Amino acid sequence: SVSSNAPAMVTMKVDSDKIRDVIGKGGATIRGITEQTGASVDIDDNGTITIFGEGSESRDAAVAMILSITAEAEVGQIYKGKVVKIADFGAFVNILPGKDGLLHISQISQERVEKVTDFLSEGQEIDVIVLDVDRGRIKLSMKEMPGQADAEAPAAATE
Incomplete structure (x- = not known):
């Protein structure tokens, strides 16, 4: 079994118009995610985000923060x-x-x-x-x- 301390990686995709929101002004938002979760977050120009967590908790926390930034209200939902x-x-x-x-x-x-x-x-x-x-x-x-x-x-x- 994998130790819960093993680095955990996940990739996710966001709309390219949301990349700026995730990075934040001068990188403030993405730095905040890294500081609060301990995960490293990498974004490329087409909206693919790669998250390396120190463990699954750190990774999942970073994913949750990014989802909360990029979530949109849907009509009828x-x-x-x-x-x-x-x-x-x-x-x-x-x-x-x-x-x-x-x-x-x-x-x-x-x-x-x-x-x-x-x-x-x-x-x-x-x-x-x-x-x-x-x-x-x-x-x-x-x-x-x-x-x-x-x-x-x-x-x-x-x-």
Whole structure:
């Protein structure tokens, strides 16, 4: 069996337009990954990232950090998010590391929402669906979640 201290290597691919995000300004992001995980990270111009960890933990931590930098919210995808800030017009919900979306007050419930705080509180974990991603702004909904509309609508009379 391989010792857990054996160097662990993995390669992963990211979109070439994400390379800059992983490297960071003047290499700050990639240096931070190396400092925090102990893994060495190598990126080539076509987006292939090679990660050498001091062990599987160091390697997996580096992979997780890179995934969190490159993850994108997908329209129609359901995320378990955490309410990070409440405003009069809705709530900001963190759905991916470093990525918050806006859950507009009109998207919280089928019923009329007077105050966001009647339905949500900071730190609360909620399931949300991504309605739209526009120039990096993520629009979320709770009321458009599959099964939500049916649960609230009166049952149709059967023939």
